[in-house]
Every structure is written in C-alpha cells, then in structure tokens.
Amino acid sequence: MRYKVNIVRWQQAERQLKSVREKVFCCERRIPYDIEFDQQDRKAHHVLVVDEETQEPIATGRITNSGEISRIAVVISQRKSPVGKEVIQALLKIARKNQLNEVYINSDLDAVSYFASHNFRPVGAVFMEAGIPRQRMSCPLREVDFKRFYLSH
Template identity: 55%
Template sequence: MSYSISQVKWQQAAPLLKNIREKVFVCERRIPRKIEFDQGDRTAYHMLVCDDNNQEPIATGRISPQGEISRIAVVMGYRSKKIDSFIMQGLFGIARKLMLKEVFISSPLDKVDYFTQHDFYPIGSVYMVAGMPKQRMACTITKTACHVEKAKYYLSH
C-alpha cells in the first residue's frame, strides 16, 4: 500500500479533516462535537493522509504554532498500518520549520508508554478532558529526539 501525506490548511481541507475526526472521535470515542472542533483548527498546521489506491482520506493530525500536537486520528481499517507514524513525522517536520524547541501532547493514559518510547516525557499530573484521563507530555526537538518509525510516503504541499 502507498499513501500520500500533505500539509493542508483548515480553510481548504476542513471537510476531509472533519470527516476523519468525526468517524474517530465523535462516533467511536463519543467526544462531543463542540469539544472536538475548536478555534485551534483555524490556526493549526494540519496533516492529511490519503490512501493512494482509492484516494480516500484516512488520517489526520495537527500542531499549533506553539507546538501542541493534537487531533491525531486514523480511521479504523488503517490503524494496524502505523499511519500515525506518517502523521508524527509530518508534525515534527513542521515543528522544526517553526524552530520550536519542544512539542507537547495530551496523551490518553493508555498511550503514555507509546509516547515515552518516542522520547516524550510526562509533565504534571493526570487530568480529565471530556471524561477521559490524560497526561501532558513533552518532547525536545533535536535532530535525533522525537523519533518515530521511518515510513515510506509521498510528501506533498
């Protein structure tokens, strides 16, 4: 399988990004729409992954200008394919272009080990968002930190 990953603007790609996030967060995880879609969408840098075989949008993620990574969503049929690595690589690339010193993520508790394996470290105590326990985590941006599994993909702008 091959995938295309693009950095997109909310204003142009909102219908595609919303479709993915509604499937994953609103329908599957029961996150209220008013919490899922916020003002951060307009100012964030977004990544969009499409399946090259059928041109379907299959994953997304965003990073704020301040370095907050969020809304990483992969549709159900693609989760075993490590598509999240594509998104993370793209988001770290944006962070480097923005010359950020570190990035942050609000990790669900069951994903803390995953992010720890990728050079993130916990900050503060566990807190609740939309009824879900979260842990704030950070990763210093260097040439070697915040590594993710290298993926073969086509990056377009």
C-alpha cells in the same frame, strides 16, 4: 495501497479533516462534536492523508504553533499500515520548519508509558479533557523518536 501525505490549512481541507476525525473520535471514541472541533483548528497546521486511488481521506493530525501535537486519527481499515507514522513524521517536519524546540501531547493515562518510551516526559498534574484523564507529555524536538503512532485526541 498508495496514499499522499499533504500539509494543509483548515480553511482548504475542513471537510476532509472532519470526515476522518468524526469517524475516529466522535463515532468510535464518543467524544462530543463540540469538544472535538475547537478554536485551535483554524490556527493549527494539519496533515491530511488521502488514498490516491479513491481520493478518500484516511488519516489526519495537527500541530499548533506552541508545539501541541493532537487529533492524530487513522481510519480503522488503515491502522496496521504505516500511515500513522507518516502523519507523525509530517507533524514533526512542521515543528522543525517552525523552529520549535519542543513538542508536547496530552496523553491518555494508559498511553503515558508509550510516550515515555519515546523520550516524552510528564509535565504538571493529571487533568481532565473531553471527560478523559490526561497527562501532558513533553519532549525536546531533537529527542523525539517515534517508531509507530498512537491515536491522540
């Protein structure tokens, strides 16, 4: 499959971004719609991956100006492809372009060791987000090392 990785603004690609996130987070993970789509969407930088043949959106992710990486979603049929890694790489490229020193992710507790193995470190106490216990994980941008992706709300 051939696909195109695009850096987009919410205002130009809202329908496509919502399509992927609704499938992955609202339907599969049962995250309420009003929690999934928040005020950060309008301010964040988004990555949208589109199947070049069908023009269907297949993956997305976002990064805020403060360095929070979130809403990484890949449709189920593409999870074994390298598209998730492409989303992460594009988000890190945005972070570098914006001269961020550090990025962070609010990790599910079962993924803390995954992020720790990629040079992320826990910051603060466990907290609840969308009814899910989370741990903030932070990493200096120069130390980020992702070999694969993890779906991240």
